[in-house]
Amino acid sequence: MAGKADRAATEAALVWERPERGTRGPAPERSREQLTEAAIGLADAGGLAAVSFRQVARELGTGPASLYRYVAGRDDLVDLMVDTATGEIDLDAELTGDPVTDLVALATRTQRVHLRHPWLLEVPPEALRVGPRGLDYLEFALRALKPVAGLTGPGKLEAVAVLNALVAMLSGVELRARRSPTGRQAAQAAYLGAVAGRGGHPLLAAALAGGAADGPADGAHLGAGDAAGAGAGFERVVRRVLAGLLVPDPPVR
Amino acid sequence: MAGKADRAATEAALVWERPERGTRGPAPERSREQLTEAAIGLADAGGLAAVSFRQVARELGTGPASLYRYVAGRDDLVDLMVDTATGEIDLDAELTGDPVTDLVALATRTQRVHLRHPWLLEVPPEALRVGPRGLDYLEFALRALKPVAGLTGPGKLEAVAVLNALVAMLSGVELRARRSPTGRQAAQAAYLGAVAGRGGHPLLAAALAGGAADGPADGAHLGAGDAAGAGAGFERVVRRVLAGLLVPDPPVR
DNA sequence: ACGTAACCGCGAACGCCGTTCGCAGTATTT
DNA sequence: AAATACTGCGAACGGCGTTCGCGGTTACGT
Known part of the structure; x- marks a missing residue:
């Protein structure tokens, strides 16, 4: 009884838990990485406010609605941006022990x-x-x-x-x-x-x-x-x- | 030469430097304090996103455009909110010296x-x-x-x-x-x-x-x-x- | 005393936003 | 071959901050 509704509610609320693409239809023309890159470019230039679905879509030569095939909403996009930026922090440094x-x-x-x-x-x-x-x-x-x-x-x-x-x-x-x-x-x-x-x-x-x-x-x-x-x-x-x-x-x- | 343009640019960019009302027209029906109070009420209930000019205006029984007689924009309103909240911090406490x-x-x-x-x-x-x-x-x-x-x-x-x-x-x-x-x-x-x-x-x-x-x-x-x-x-x-x-x-x- | 400049309230509108719907096309499964 | 699940996306909805312009009101300058 609770199974289906439960799953629909809890399942894949975060980007990281949703697969980038399904197995059925045609191959996507873009990727999450491309979206993220475009969004970061916009944000670097004009602040986070400049990152709108419309702008990102324009940057990628498409319409806003298309982005929803890659991302569940603006929050997801910001998640991706933040994590990508976090990835720029070098974690290969040797530890001194102090x-x-x-x-x-x-x-x-x-x-x-x-x-x-x-x-x-x-x-x-x-x-x-x-x-x-x-x-x-x-x-x-x-x-x-x-x-x-x-x-x-x-x-x-x-x-x-x-x-x-x-x-x-x-x-x-x-x-x-x-x-x-x-x-x-x-x-x-x-x-x-x-x-x-x-x-x-x-x-x-x-x-x-x-x-x-x-x-x-x-x-x-x-x-x-x-x-x-x-x-x-x-x-x-x-x-x-x-x-x-x-x-x-x-x-x- | 620079006088007029200069003044227009620098003059009264912050709420605190603008007088609450002029000396000429009819008395305002509301006050900055009322706006602030309404805004804080909305924010307490629904977060900062719930503070929109339209909502605040509705709360005060008027239209969004009217608020611009009290405040230059949304930023000003947030300034007022923050400062009011800051005023809730008690500064009358005695200092111990440590x-x-x-x-x-x-x-x-x-x-x-x-x-x-x-x-x-x-x-x-x-x-x-x-x-x-x-x-x-x-x-x-x-x-x-x-x-x-x-x-x-x-x-x-x-x-x-x-x-x-x-x-x-x-x-x-x-x-x-x-x-x-x-x-x-x-x-x-x-x-x-x-x-x-x-x-x-x-x-x-x-x-x-x-x-x-x-x-x-x-x-x-x-x-x-x-x-x-x-x-x-x-x-x-x-x-x-x-x-x-x-x-x-x-x-x- | 009175013209006029400055101010108040506010309806209407502009351009942006995030998001949803629905449909045509395409690849995979059965 | 039919069913299924995906992709791309034009069109539209409701909400947002903000501007314009107009009629009514008050106080200053002379």
Whole structure:
């Protein structure tokens, strides 16, 4: 009784579980890989918003409806894009055996991918989206975490999640620092400066204006939480966070 | 020469810099606050996607076009929503003087707001969006960070950014753990389990299946990076990360 | 005092979006 | 040879953000 409806509901909800093509009809003229490639191209150029079924279809010389033979909807396409980008992270690096060092290196390689594909930061993190390459990534990170004693399995996964969130955020900072500020961004900076001068937020004003020990810090060229010597600071911040997260016995105070 | 065009380009790009109403015409029948309230109501119920100009207008008994008298576009509305939600974070708490303790407390209060307004996690972090209450929040965080010696001003802002990213991620974990898994989520969990059983990712399989020291960890009830005893673990993780981030001299190795 | 400039409300419309339907054509199974 | 399961895709649906333009209203400039 439940069999059929049950199967229809649970069966193949994710792309990874659906076969790329059936065994019956004519050979498909395109492939998931082609769709993904076209979509990533569009996203690299114009952000995730530029990835519409209509645009992707145009890129491939067909109509939007045709894409549904390869993919169940836009979500599937994004899944494929994310997993493909994840696959660009090099997982062949040798491990030194020191988890912090190895994860910092992994984070650096991950950030490079983020900088190459800024749309990754626009992907809504609501639904998780872990495909085959994502699983390889997790497995690699867990391998790097193997020597850590004080953490349970789920605890290690949580550490990886923290690392990913950290890399994403720092990549966003770096991206905004590189791009010449768009209208909105300039407006935010201006607003921030204006409020800082208004006197109600002295510490914020001080933090924005001064105190850069090593880098240029005129202040206005960066966004809000963005003010930081991002380039060289990346490894430093990641290392510190990981060190704090992985120590067997946390500092008590 | 540049005066007019320049002003038109830079003038009042953000909601906070535009007056709520002019001095000329009839009094507006509604207010930005009402729009914001309606929008937040819709978002609380149906996610950020449920916040459309048409829906908000319907909620207020008018047409979509009318809203443009209060707000320049959807982005402005989201700005208002975020800042209003930020205002729900209590900033009247006494500071103990220990930055880590004070920031952990702040993080906990922030998480409560995230859990009350899950749509906050769906807000694209691309554009920063810091309004008046956001500034108050930053000022408060910087006040808590005042005793920290080894960090420059921008460095402190960076630390706050890390904290926020961390809270957002952990809130997402907590939210997914509470909600009964939707179709997609269940599918992800099933896929994860299937791959774990396939043998190619032994460490991942182990991490998913075992090793929960204190909480229920059957594995399937959680998503991918989500496996963790999230509830009680929140403070622990935040404390560790902050401790690592704020130590004057980072561990060398 | 009064003309006019600036503002409010809003119906109608534009161009985009994701997605569904249905049909003609094609390859495989029975 | 019939049945079956697939492919490609034109047409259409409902929803979206946003713009235009118009009639009515208020306050400023003189």
